[in-house]
Amino acid sequence: MKGYRILxxxxxxxGPEITREALKVLRFVGERYGVGxxxxxxxxxxxxxxxHGVPLTEEVLDLALKSDAILLGAVGGPRWExxxxxxxxxxxxxxxxxxxxxxxxxRPAKLYKPLLSASTLKEEVVEGVDLxxxxxxxxxxxxxxxxxxxxxxxxxxxxxxxxxxxxPEIERIARVGxxxxxxxxxxxxxxDKANVLETTELWRKVxxxxxxxxxxxxxxxxxxxxxxxxxIREPRQFDVILTENTFGDILxxxxxxxxxxxxxLPSASLGSAKEDGMVRAxxxxxxxxxxxxxxxxxxxxxxxxxxxxxxxxxxxxxASASEDIERAVERVLEKGLRTPDxxxxxxxxxxxxxxxxxxxxxxGE
Ligand code: IPM
Ligand code: MG
Numbered sequence: 335m336k337g338y339r340i341l342x343x344x345x346x347x348x349g350p351e352i353t354r355e356a357l358k359v360l361r362f363v364g365e366r367y368g369v370g371x372x373x374x375x376x377x378x379x380x381x382x383x384x385x386h387g388v389p390l391t392e393e394v395l396d397l398a399l400k401s402d403a404i405l406l407g408a409v410g411g412p413r414w415e416x417x418x419x420x421x422x423x424x425x426x427x428x429x430x431x432x433x434x435x436x437x438x439x440x441r442p443a444k445l446y447k448p449l450l451s452a453s454t455l456k457e458e459v460v461e462g463v464d465l466x467x468x469x470x471x472x473x474x475x476x477x478x479x480x481x482x483x484x485x486x487x488x489x490x491x492x493x494x495x496x497x498x499x500x501x502p503e504i505e506r507i508a509r510v511g512x513x514x515x516x517x518x519x520x521x522x523x524x525x526d527k528a529n530v531l532e533t534t535e536l537w538r539k540v541x542x543x544x545x546x547x548x549x550x551x552x553x554x555x556x557x558x559x560x561x562x563x564x565x566i567r568e569p570r571q572f573d574v575i576l577t578e579n580t581f582g583d584i585l586x587x588x589x590x591x592x593x594x595x596x597x598x599l600p601s602a603s604l605g606s607a608k609e610d611g612m613v614r615a616x617x618x619x620x621x622x623x624x625x626x627x628x629x630x631x632x633x634x635x636x637x638x639x640x641x642x643x644x645x646x647x648x649x650x651x652x653a654s655a656s657e658d659i660e661r662a663v664e665r666v667l668e669k670g671l672r673t674p675d676x677x678x679x680x681x682x683x684x685x686x687x688x689x690x691x692x693x694x695x696x697x698g699e
Contacts, residue, residue, distance in 0.1 A: 337370035341401035347623025348633035349407025355635035355690025379409030379423035389426035408623035436603035443589035452594030469582025511576035521573035597634030600641035662696035
């Protein structure tokens, strides 16, 4: 039997609850398709700080490097907000992205029809939304140096972060963007702030040059402020949005709201191929750890379940299993089942674990 090693990092807040539901789905799919998923669970983020004093141990990083794919819940919470940046829960996530060189972050925002009325935006605006944000994940402001806060001789403090991109960094993420577009509606919008920021002027130049290798993809450029506006004005104009790290962080949260809830958005963070030919990859919901609803069994597990579905597609070449999951999610929504974040009058409110069970059941139908 074919087998894969999956490292599961539930993390903090609602992380353990939502990954538990995604594992139910993976177990079901594994049995149906005769694929063995060998699951290892480990601590990360605040949970790791509590036990080991650091958000990511060498041991867990090593497990991550050795696994075929990683499923991550969420990290962070108010308990650790006072800590120094170097040991905060979020560091674990950033370190995993950097150490595994997961430079390409795919965040599909697709509106499931039954959720048309769940968005805060008008139905005629969000109907049919189906886009992907391709976010550069290991460069830009998040990692650029110099960075930090220094105290100047006169007692004043000075905070610095640096937005930096090299040509190869832009080229490789641009290629991912174009390839994703080729498999979709072949339209790529590269988002920058080339009217003000030199780094992104380079971004625009390099993306344009790489675009010549993909004549079948229609490339356009948009300033990030305009993109933020266009996303809520006329979101259907977008197919693939290609952008740098920080802009992608912000725009993907905005795109999430087009789908009704951030609880719906999955993501895949992909790197380069390892020696065995498999691409390094981590899958996680776009949302955070939601400490306010931790332990209440009311979180929406769909973003994590869809992240597991992306794992099947991108890491294990199991596209039809991935489609099965997407259809099961759609069917459950059609039946009117809703976690509180997507609940509206006339639908049936369910818990996190009930939603997971319902999706497994729909898979079996
Ligand atoms: C995300 C999150 C992370 C980010 C945080 C938790 C570090 O917001 O994945 O979008 O900023 O990248
Ligand atoms: Mg974010």
